[in-house]
Structures are given as structure tokens and as C-alpha cells.
Amino acid sequence: MRNNYFLRLSKLLLLVVLLGxxxxxxxxxxxxxxxxxxxxxxxxxxxxxxxxxxxxxxxxxxxxxxxxxxxxxxxxxxxxxxxxxxxxxxxxxxxxxxxxxxxxxxxxxxxxxxxxxxxxxxxxxxxxxxxxxxxxxxxxxxxxxxxxxxxxxxxxxxxxxxYTLAPEAEAEQIADKAWQKGYRSASLIVPDNVWGQRTASAFTTQWQKRGGRIIHTVHTNASQDQSAAVRRLLGIDESQKRANHIKNILSEKVEFQPRRRQDVDVIVMAAPPDQARQLKPLFDFYYAEDVPVYATSSVYSGNPNPKRDRDINGIVFCDMPWLIDQQQxxxxxxxxxxxxxxxxxxxxxxxxxxxxxxxxxxxxxxxxxxxxxxxxxxxxxxxxxxxxxxxxxxxxxxxxxxxxxx
CATH class of the missing domain: 3.40.50.2300 (Response regulator)
Known part of the structure; x- marks a missing residue:
């Protein structure tokens, strides 16, 4: 009986250790x-x-x-x-x-x-x-x-x-990356909300700290016409206004094709996936297909979707390693x-x-x-x-x- 007591006691102690x-x-x-x-x-x-x-x-x-x-x-x-x-x-x-x-x-x-x-x-x-x-x-x-x-x-x-996933970290790293690639003049297109304002502010501060220029910042609403926002971003409307002014002065028909502004060497974008899939084709349509686009992680849904994401081909973005590295x-x-x-x-x-x-x-x-x-x-x-x-x-x-x- 004494041996059985010690056996039960040993089992109880083992259980306590395992549950610890x-x-x-x-x-x-x-x-x-x-x-x-x-x-x-x-x-x-x-x-x-x-x-x-x-x-x-x-x-x-x-x-x-x-x-x-x-x-x-x-x-x-x-x-x-x-x-x-x-x-x-x-x-x-x-x-x-x-x-x-x-x-x-x-x-x-x-x-x-x-x-x-x-x-x-x-x-x-x-x-x-x-x-x-x-x-x-x-x-x-x-x-x-x-x-x-x-x-x-x-x-x-x-x-x-x-420890946080704040958008400022992404914006600052985009500024550093773009600067390292040799770009010096940036235009930004971000949502017209607090998140967009924080992203734009963080990028601008880091970019200007390095010596970069901000050419233009446009705040967009995903529910509105995206082409109007892109035209403002690239200066297409100003180009059209100049053409109309010349036509009025000459009082005759003038052959004209709008041009985007030429002093932008990188576009920085923050947008959810659906909006990004609209914006990138519009950049190309309005003569900015040769301008590199850097974006926040928001442009990527986190799940591969080649059919839909062809619309954002060429965009460079930063994100969590597990969403980019196959093994992780x-x-x-x-x-x-x-x-x-x-x-x-x-x-x-x-x-x-x-x-x-x-x-x-x-x-x-x-x-x-x-x-x-x-x-x-x-x-x-x-x-x-x-x-x-x-x-x-x-x-x-x-x-x-x-x-x-x-």
C-alpha cells in the first residue's frame, strides 16, 4: 500500500509539471x-x-x-x-x-x-x-x-x-527606397482620409529630409472619378488649358495633344486594391507609363490574383515578408x-x-x-x-x- 501511495504521488507530480x-x-x-x-x-x-x-x-x-x-x-x-x-x-x-x-x-x-x-x-x-x-x-x-x-x-x-503596424513606417521606407534608386521629384496620390494624410505627411517629411521635391499631392475618393484625380496629378488639365489659351489667341484650329508634366520622376501611391487597379492603367493612358510607381502594401490584397492584378503590373510596393517570401x-x-x-x-x-x-x-x-x-x-x-x-x-x-x- 505504501508503494502504491508513492506511485500515485509520483504520477500527480508528473501531471503538475506537464500542465505547468x-x-x-x-x-x-x-x-x-x-x-x-x-x-x-x-x-x-x-x-x-x-x-x-x-x-x-x-x-x-x-x-x-x-x-x-x-x-x-x-x-x-x-x-x-x-x-x-x-x-x-x-x-x-x-x-x-x-x-x-x-x-x-x-x-x-x-x-x-x-x-x-x-x-x-x-x-x-x-x-x-x-x-x-x-x-x-x-x-x-x-x-x-x-x-x-x-x-x-x-x-x-x-x-x-x-510595436505597431503604423502606415508611417511604410511611407518612410518608400521615401528611402525611391531616393536610393536616384529619384528626386515625387508626386503623391493618396486617399482623402486620415490614413492618406498620415501616409502623405510621413513620406513628405522623410523625402524632404533627404533633399527631395514634392511636385504635387492629390487626395482621392475611391467612389469618385479616378481619371480626374490622375489628370490633376499629372498636370493634364493644365496642359489642356494652355492649349485652349493658344487657340483663343490665334483664333484658329490648332492640332494639339495634351502632355503630362515632365518634372516628375516617381509617383507614390497609397490605395486599396480595387482603386489601385483603376489608377495604374490611368497613369499609362495619360502618358506616364514610363514613370515608376512606388506604393504602400495597401495595393496588394495579400492573396495572389493574377487575372485582376495584371492591372497593377509594374508597381513596386513594400509589404510584410510572409506575403512576399514563398516559404515564409x-x-x-x-x-x-x-x-x-x-x-x-x-x-x-x-x-x-x-x-x-x-x-x-x-x-x-x-x-x-x-x-x-x-x-x-x-x-x-x-x-x-x-x-x-x-x-x-x-x-x-x-x-x-x-x-x-x-
């Missing part, structure tokens, strides 16, 4: 009465970042699982957990906290730390990122990988890192397929962000030493401002299919 690394899918259920452990007592003396091994023991994933950001949050969560389950060997515990259950993200963070987290991923909204960064240093010793950035985050500790793309699509039915392009990109967010928790110390991580959303490195910098891949559309270029 399993995902704990408990969600934060509000806890509105929970008070921060930082208010009445000092944070434990050990510095969580200094004590952090290559892999954390427990990760708190802070996401808004209801409300306006819920769809984005769920895509990131699914990518995060897919990456988690794909990992072999010992894994950390993961606990998911719904930040919409409490109006104060600092309390959610405090609860996560109290329940054993030694690494925090999230929050997602800009406002929550800023709010969390305002905790006093003694209360913010646990590493944080925030999933957005806020310009007000200025004095957070070095282990408070911001195959691995990512396997993860996505395991997760269910086909999803939108936005879902797939946020899913990829979740995949990299998990991987960054196990490569956090390497980032701090300047080592890059080759992620699915880009080659990731820690910038001087504690932002994750994404180095994107480049492709040129050939016969309707993105082909990787240097």
Missing part, C-alpha cells in the same frame, strides 16, 4: 474593486526585466475584446496563440485580460502582475498605451510590449516597448488555415502581428542588445525611441503576381 506550461485561457472579468498593489506597497524588490530569462514564465495579454477595437484584438489574440501553440518544448503560461472590462488599464496591469505575470503584451489602444506608460517607474518594472504607440510616451523605461508565406498560411475559414486582408495582417508579438516575448533581451528578429511582419529591431522598427520586403508586380526584388 499550458495556456491558461482565463479572461479578465472586470474586478472593478481591485486596487493597484502599487498604491500601498513598494513593487517587489526584484527587477522583472533584469530577472527575465530568455523566456518569461507567465505572459499577460491585455486586449480590448469588446467594443470598437474588438475585431483587431481578436485577430491579434488568435495569431499570438497560434504562435504559442506552434512552439515546441517548455512554454510560459498565458493569461488573457479584457481591458474593456475596466476603465483603467493601470488596474488591469496591476492585477496581471499580482497574478504572476513577468511579461505584459498590450494594451492595444493609443490611449491605454499612454495611460499605462504614466505609471511611476517603481510600478513599471515588468517588461511591456505595447501594441500601439502614442506620441506622449516620452520617459517610459527601456523595457516599455511600442506557406508557414503563415498553414497557421491561418488551422484557425478557420478565409479572413480579410486586415485580419491576416493583424494575425501576423500577433504571431510576431509572441515571438518577441522570447527574443526581448536580444532586441535590447541590438539584435534583429526576422519576423513575419518584417525584420524587427529596437529603435532608439523604444519603438519596434519593421524593415519590410519589396516586390514588383509582374504578370499580375508579386515578385520579390531587392
Amino acid at each position: 506550461g499550458c495556456y491558461k485561457g482565463s479572461s479578465y472579468e472586470g474586478h472593478t474593486q481591485v486596487h493597484s498593489p502599487f498604491s500601498n506597497a513598494e513593487y517587489p524588490n526584484s527587477d522583472s526585466f533584469a530577472a527575465l530569462s530568455e523566456q518569461p514564465h507567465q505572459i499577460a495579454l491585455l486586449l480590448p475584446l469588446s467594443g470598437q477595437h474588438a475585431d483587431s484584438a481578436k485577430a491579434i489574440r488568435e495569431g499570438f496563440l497560434a504562435s504559442y501553440y506552434q512552439q515546441n518544448g517548455t512554454k510560459p503560461n498565458v493569461r488573457v485580460y479584457d481591458t474593456t472590462k475596466d476603465s483603467d488599464v493601470q488596474r488591469v496591469y496591476a492585477l496581471a502582475i499580482e497574478e504572476g505575470a513577468d511579461f505584459v503584451v498590450g494594451p492595444l489602444s493609443k490611449e491605454d498605451v499612454h495611460r499605462l506608460s504614466m505609471l511611476p517607474p517603481r510600478a513599471l518594472k515588468t517588461p511591456v510590449l505595447a501594441l500601439n504607440h502614442h506620441p506622449g510616451v516620452q520617459s517610459a523605461p527601456k523595457h516599455f516597448v511600442q 508565406g506557406q508557414n503563415m498560411r498553414q497557421l491561418l488555415n488551422r484557425n478557420g475559414a478565409n479572413q480579410s486582408d486586415q485580419y491576416n495582417r493583424l494575425f501576423a502581428m500577433g504571431v510576431d508579438a509572441y515571438q518577441l516575448t522570447t527574443h526581448f533581451k536580444q532586441l535590447q542588445t541590438g539584435t534583429k528578429y526576422p519576423g513575419v511582419t518584417g525584420d524587427l529591431a529596437l529603435g532608439s525611441n523604444n519603438h519596434i522598427q519593421r524593415q519590410l520586403s519589396w516586390a514588383k508586380v509582374v504578370d499580375g503576381v508579386p515578385s520579390k526584388v531587392n
Whole structure:
């Protein structure tokens, strides 16, 4: 009987060890009465970042699982957990906290730390990122990988890192790429919305910093006549006006063919796929078939469609490596397929962000030493401002299919 007792005890201990690394899918259920452990007592003396091994023991994933950001949050969560389950060997515990259950993200963070987290991923909204960064240093010793950035985050500790898929990164890299290719005078065509304004502003700032000229910027509406926008971009209307003026002066019929302006050596475009498929043929029609076109990732749907994407032949664009590199793309699509039915392009990109967010928790110390991580959303490195910098891949559309270029 004594031997049977020790046998049962051994089996129980083995079961505890095996379950130790399993995902704990408990969600934060509000806890509105929970008070921060930082208010009445000092944070434990050990510095969580200094004590952090290559892999954390427990990760708190802070996401808004209801409300306006819920769809984005769920895509990131699914990518995060897919990456988690794909990992072999010992894994950390993961606990998911719904930040919409409490109006104060600092309390959610405090609860996560109290329940054993030694690494925090999230929050997602800009406002929550800023709010969390305002905790006093003694209360913010646990590493944080925030999933957005806020310009007000200025004095957070070095282990408070911001990771985002902001359009500014793409715009700046397009400016750098175009400059390296020898272009100096650019015209921009972007959507007439906040995203378009941010893209244009980031490109213009980076381009002018290098010494480039902005010839013209046109803001378009996808529901309106695209040919009018292209004529404005290329100066066709001004050319026609000059011809009409000459005709009036001469009072006779004059043979005339409109010309595009000749001082543009690159066109920079941000547009969704359907709009891009209209704009590129119009560039060619209005005599700009010889002008190179550089674009944001928005022009590509993320799924090969040679029949439709022949209309964007010749466009050079930047994007996540997994959407351009065949091998990496195959691995990512396997993860996505395991997760269910086909999803939108936005879902797939946020899913990829979740995949990299998990991987960054196990490569956090390497980032701090300047080592890059080759992620699915880009080659990731820690910038001087504690932002994750994404180095994107480049492709040129050939016969309707993105082909990787240097």
C-alpha cells in the first residue's frame, strides 16, 4: 500500500509539471474593486526585466475584446496563440485580460502582475498605451510590449516597448527606397482620409529630409472619378488649358495633344486594391507609363490574383515578408488555415502581428542588445525611441503576381 501511495504521488507530480506550461485561457472579468498593489506597497524588490530569462514564465495579454477595437484584438489574440501553440518544448503560461472590462488599464496591469505575470503584451489602444506608460517607474518594472504607440510616451523605461503596424513606417521606407534608386521629384496620390494624410505627411517629411521635391499631392475618393484625380496629378488639365489659351489667341484650329508634366520622376501611391487597379492603367493612358510607381502594401490584397492584378503590373510596393517570401508565406498560411475559414486582408495582417508579438516575448533581451528578429511582419529591431522598427520586403508586380526584388 505504501508503494502504491508513492506511485500515485509520483504520477500527480508528473501531471503538475506537464500542465505547468499550458495556456491558461482565463479572461479578465472586470474586478472593478481591485486596487493597484502599487498604491500601498513598494513593487517587489526584484527587477522583472533584469530577472527575465530568455523566456518569461507567465505572459499577460491585455486586449480590448469588446467594443470598437474588438475585431483587431481578436485577430491579434488568435495569431499570438497560434504562435504559442506552434512552439515546441517548455512554454510560459498565458493569461488573457479584457481591458474593456475596466476603465483603467493601470488596474488591469496591476492585477496581471499580482497574478504572476513577468511579461505584459498590450494594451492595444493609443490611449491605454499612454495611460499605462504614466505609471511611476517603481510600478513599471515588468517588461511591456505595447501594441500601439502614442506620441506622449516620452520617459517610459527601456523595457516599455511600442510595436505597431503604423502606415508611417511604410511611407518612410518608400521615401528611402525611391531616393536610393536616384529619384528626386515625387508626386503623391493618396486617399482623402486620415490614413492618406498620415501616409502623405510621413513620406513628405522623410523625402524632404533627404533633399527631395514634392511636385504635387492629390487626395482621392475611391467612389469618385479616378481619371480626374490622375489628370490633376499629372498636370493634364493644365496642359489642356494652355492649349485652349493658344487657340483663343490665334483664333484658329490648332492640332494639339495634351502632355503630362515632365518634372516628375516617381509617383507614390497609397490605395486599396480595387482603386489601385483603376489608377495604374490611368497613369499609362495619360502618358506616364514610363514613370515608376512606388506604393504602400495597401495595393496588394495579400492573396495572389493574377487575372485582376495584371492591372497593377509594374508597381513596386513594400509589404510584410510572409506575403512576399514563398516559404515564409506557406508557414503563415498553414497557421491561418488551422484557425478557420478565409479572413480579410486586415485580419491576416493583424494575425501576423500577433504571431510576431509572441515571438518577441522570447527574443526581448536580444532586441535590447541590438539584435534583429526576422519576423513575419518584417525584420524587427529596437529603435532608439523604444519603438519596434519593421524593415519590410519589396516586390514588383509582374504578370499580375508579386515578385520579390531587392
